Amino acid sequence: MAGVRKGGWESNEEVVCLTDRYVMKTYGRFPIAPVRGEGCRLWDADGREYLDFVAGLAVCNLGHCPPRVVRAIREQAGTLLHVSNLYHIPWQSALAQKIVENSFGDRVFFCNSGAEANEAAIKLVRRYEHEIRKGDRFEILTMENSFHGRTLTTVAATGQEKIKKGFDPLAPGFRHVPFSDPDRLLAAIGDETCAILVEPIQGEGGIICPADDYLPFLRSVCDDRELLLVFDEVQVGIGRTGTLFAHESFGVVPDIMTLAKGLGGGVAIGAAVASERVAAAFVPGSHASTFGGNPLATAAGLAALETILEEGVLENCRKVGGHLREGLERLALRHPGLVREVRGRGLLLAMDLTVAGGPIVESCMHQGLLINCTANTVLRFLPPLIVTTAEVDEMLKTLERALASTSEEGGNGS
Ligand SMILES: *Cc1c(COP(=O)(O)O)cnc(C)c1O
Numbered sequence: 465m466a467g468v469r470k471g472g473w474e475s476n477e478e479v480v481c482l483t484d485r486y487v488m489k490t491y492g493r494f495p496i497a498p499v500r501g502e503g504c505r506l507w508d509a510d511g512r513e514y515l516d517f518v519a520g521l522a523v524c525n526l527g528h529c530p531p532r533v534v535r536a537i538r539e540q541a542g543t544l545l546h547v548s549n550l551y552h553i554p555w556q557s558a559l560a561q562k563i564v565e566n567s568f569g570d571r572v573f574f575c576n577s578g579a580e581a582n583e584a585a586i587k588l589v590r591r592y593e594h595e596i597r598k599g600d601r602f603e604i605l606t607m608e609n610s611f612h613g614r615t616l617t618t619v620a621a622t623g624q625e626k627i628k629k630g631f632d633p634l635a636p637g638f639r640h641v642p643f644s645d646p647d648r649l650l651a652a653i654g655d656e657t658c659a660i661l662v663e664p665i666q667g668e669g670g671i672i673c674p675a676d677d678y679l680p681f682l683r684s685v686c687d688d689r690e691l692l693l694v695f696d697e698v699q700v701g702i703g704r705t706g707t708l709f710a711h712e713s714f715g716v717v718p719d720i721m722t723l724a725k726g727l728g729g730g731v732a733i734g735a736a737v738a739s740e741r742v743a744a745a746f747v748p749g750s751h752a753s754t755f756g757g758n759p760l761a762t763a764a765g766l767a768a769l770e771t772i773l774e775e776g777v778l779e780n781c782r783k784v785g786g787h788l789r790e791g792l793e794r795l796a797l798r799h800p801g802l803v804r805e806v807r808g809r810g811l812l813l814a815m816d817l818t819v820a821g822g823p824i825v826e827s828c829m830h831q832g833l834l835i836n837c838t839a840n841t842v843l844r845f846l847p848p849l850i851v852t853t854a855e856v857d858e859m860l861k862t863l864e865r866a867l868a869s870t871s872e873e874g875g876n877g878s
Contacts (some may be wrong), residue, residue: 475509475510479509482846486715489844494826496829501528503527504517510874513834515569515834515855518846521699521725523726524730526850527850530729533729538765539763540760549753553758555762556759563735568737568738572738573736573738573746576734576753577732578698578734580613580724583613584734587751589694591746595745596745602637603639604659604694605641605659606640609672610643620634624668624669643672644674646681649685659686661696665700670838672807673807679716682716694712695720696720697710697722703781703849704781704812708778716746719738719742722735728764729764729770731765733757733761733765773860777850782810785811788856789813790814791860792815795863798867799867799868801818801871802870804817804818804841811845817841820837820861821841822837824870827865835863
């Protein structure tokens, strides 16, 4: 590590050593260091090329370094990087307008991540109950197997034991019910319940889709019982499922929606979007974020959202998503002992295996393809929404080879 870094890293190994020596061990990382990206391709510090079907975990929805977003960031970096929310920020106002004009929402609060967006939504729910509805209910129902972030309160909201382990005491006020189970949800609503927080499709939990009538059912329950309905669209929003927001295809609107991941085209940003009635619970001083809605992030977000809305990205997501799904289903038929199910929408697709997915992810990586595994057995495919059918075909060939070699090694479904 002697000497100065000259514009690039020498090798993957050099970066792996640095990480191991200096960075907290919160991630199980693969031993490669991507250092450059363009479209659906990444290059690591050894110069190896990868086809990227992870896209920064649903962040790089427009691919790596999308030209319009890069231009906006370059221009913004030379104009104004940061200014406090003590003042008006034109790029923030314009991004809020763009989100509102294309959603159920009336007002937007900006922050820097998905967890923070959910924190804002939870605070808004509580304040709405206390300050507008003048009630004292506080409990929020969330789903088993859900994921809402890693702050202490969003960990409490998350319905997965492995994420809560070792962090007691967690924030009170959350109760988990099974996803897509109307009876258990009705049974769980009590005098203290004030809201339901749900991912329209569970992402980290393994791309679990609800029954078609479940989200409409939640809407009607919330209307009947005066509960707020909050959709966590951090992973499934911003075009991922083929509509700008995932809930559009279920024919329901929430009272609050949270966004992050794909919103900034690769730059950190989060947002809570709400109807006027609910947003009115936040007044000056109720909530804040120093970096929230800063010029750089919101200029990037504006360029990203304009690209998605103006350049056929949603159409491409639906078309190529259908092509990928068909391809995955063909592979599933050829490997019935290995594949339990193919599921998902748009370019949020999953192949649920009868074996652990880790070795297949590694085999693909060695062949120059990045895919992800979640919930142990679920291969998750999250390519940029600009991916082409040719890139999907290339990916399917590699995956087929990885599945075939797993079958030969005795992964026969037992
Ligand atoms: C990723 C994710 C979050 C957390 O986002 P961060 O930016 O990591 O805080 C919250 N909810 C869902 C559904 C997510 O997929």
